Amino acid sequence: MRTSISDTALRQLIEREASRAGFAAVAVTRPDAIPLAPARLSQFVGDGFHGSMAWMAETLERRAAPSALWPEVRSIIVLAMNYGPDTDPRELQTLTDRGAISVYARNRDYHDVIKGRLKEIAGKIVARTGGDVKVFVDTAPVMEKPLAEAAGLGWQGKHTNLVSREFGSWLFLGTIFTTAEIAPDAPEVDRCGSCHACLDACPTNAFPAPYRLDARRCISYLTIENKGPIPLEFRQKIGNRIYGCDDCLAACPWNKFAQAASEQKLAALDDLREPRLADLLALDDAAFRAFFSGSPVKRIGRDRFVRNVLIAAGNSADAALVDPCQALLGDASALVRGAAVWALSRLVEARAFSALAHQALTAETDPDVLAEWRTALEANGAQT
Template sequence: MSSAQPSPEKLVAELRDRAHALGFDSFGIAPADARPDLPEKLNAALAAGWHGDMDWMEETAARRGSPTGMWPEARSVIVLGINYGPESDPLAILGEKSLGTISVYARNRDYHEIIKGKLKDMAGLLARRSGAEVKVFVDTAPLMEKPLAEAAGLGWQGKHTVLVSREFGSWLFLGAILTSADLPGDIKHEESCGSCTRCLDICPTNAFPAPFQLDARKCLAYLTVEHKDQIPLVFRAPMGNRIYGCDDCLAVCPWNKFASVSREAKLRAREELERPALADLVQLDDAGFRALFSGSPIKRIGLARFLRNVLIAIGNSADESLIPLVEARLDAEESIVRGAAIWALRRLAPDRADDLRLAYLARESDSSVAAEWTGDI
């Protein structure tokens, strides 16, 4: 080691200080090969089909199973977390059926943008001080951050599969730096859920086949964000007014009592996304959608999928004042929007839906949308 390079211990201390200065709340290091069990677990989940139509998970399985599978030169992984604990109970709005519920993580700026710049700063420091190679990841590459965060001592994967921290509960954004440097690792965090099953019991769609296992095909976070087609019928009523994501399993975690509101101003929720009215959201056009969700992860799903979610929520609202706004979407260009509008109308005004059915069926070319009118879904 040249005299210009600090010892690994001093380098880690310097990195920890820099992480804190940048606004990170958690910092840990693990050997790149710390989780040899991951390929087997990943392959079992893929074989069960729990990834739904997230084909990229299967396509990248060989790399996803291990950091060294993705980058053979990797020797250490630095995992960092930012607390995004909410100011109020995110489940309270579920009872206000004419409002839309947006997952806490999506109520502020896109966390990818927030964290990536900070990680690059950290990685640059590491490269300059050690001469090692570095790669930065923020949930956009085949890297399993949560189990690596557990190995790095940040917390443990709870029964809901989300990382749980003693200091921040279930509210941590994660990012990682892979490096060719051999750095001293932290102590792996032991699972500390005990006998608690609150996260499993509250799930509105029974998406957990067993503790520590998640079937994404039944998860509202997956269905409202990743799923590109119509929401399966069995999950529409349980969806309630959740229009983007689902916080139920995170919000009931007892460890959240230690999670303070984020000290990072950039992670504070945008007021207009905390209690949005379904009546306003369903009237958005493409320009309005892009303007409202500028800088938000919600923009990535596009207007059509978003309107699909909003219309399902309207169908669950029992708010008959929204019927004209639903009818305005029966002629939407996108089939998933038309289908969701039909379902919402049949829920709010079944007689009105019957009156309109034949006229709309006569000009409907999409069989899935026609099935919404006839009830053959």
């Protein structure tokens, strides 16, 4: 049952509760406000730019239009939470004995943080207006960035992420779908101009054109979504990035207006700011789960994560990492063993590597790991 409340009073309620919950900005749009998004999404999937993210193709229809996901929706409230770092995250890439974890993942899992707060706000809206609501944070088939642009919170930059005049490229997004009729805000306009700093900053050339991302070349995709070995052509370019990549975000000139986020609001996890590669290489499954408890990093699992750390180790030129990498040649995971082969091929000289191969190949049966040995031996000019 709908309760009588003026649009002004409802907006004041939404803004007050959003601020109280730690959101930096909030605006409203209509479910039909992103008419160009379906075709762009279809092209992205049609070109195969989604890589192994099959769920994007499977949810194409529901993702393309909010009303396809929930026909009863009348208004969409888009909320943004600032997660801006206090320093340029690219500075960590010079510390080759450390792992660079994407800024967003150094805090408690934003899905949990934001969804709980959205539910609180949604509950208060229903209490005042009646009707029904649904809340979404990233994992549902909702195109948050086009909706945020339509609501006026920012615009999708050439790196395809949302850019704000107030917060740069550092915003988490969440949405509240409601059956309440709320006057929409004016959309934001594209303010990128001739700038292409974000495109130039990408280590792997993941942008075939402005506003287009080939996820298969993106370090965030390669270290998070990709479940197999990291393709050889990208390994050196990954550097010490062990979970995600912030380069295109950090390069955006609009970040000069951004303020560092409150760590208290985001539940920052300090141990994840500059973790030592040696410590991370030693993680078994239980230790991995404990160390990343509450972090989104935990979702990719220990084996995929240690694979990433081994790539960083191989790029480190740090002789102190040879023993930890060598210990992983006997790991239960073929994914880990294969990455250990590559790391050691970069850390030890050819004769020592050949000796390692002679010992390991007597027991190795996995075809992918055997292929890693063959490729590395050829690259090193070593013989078994």
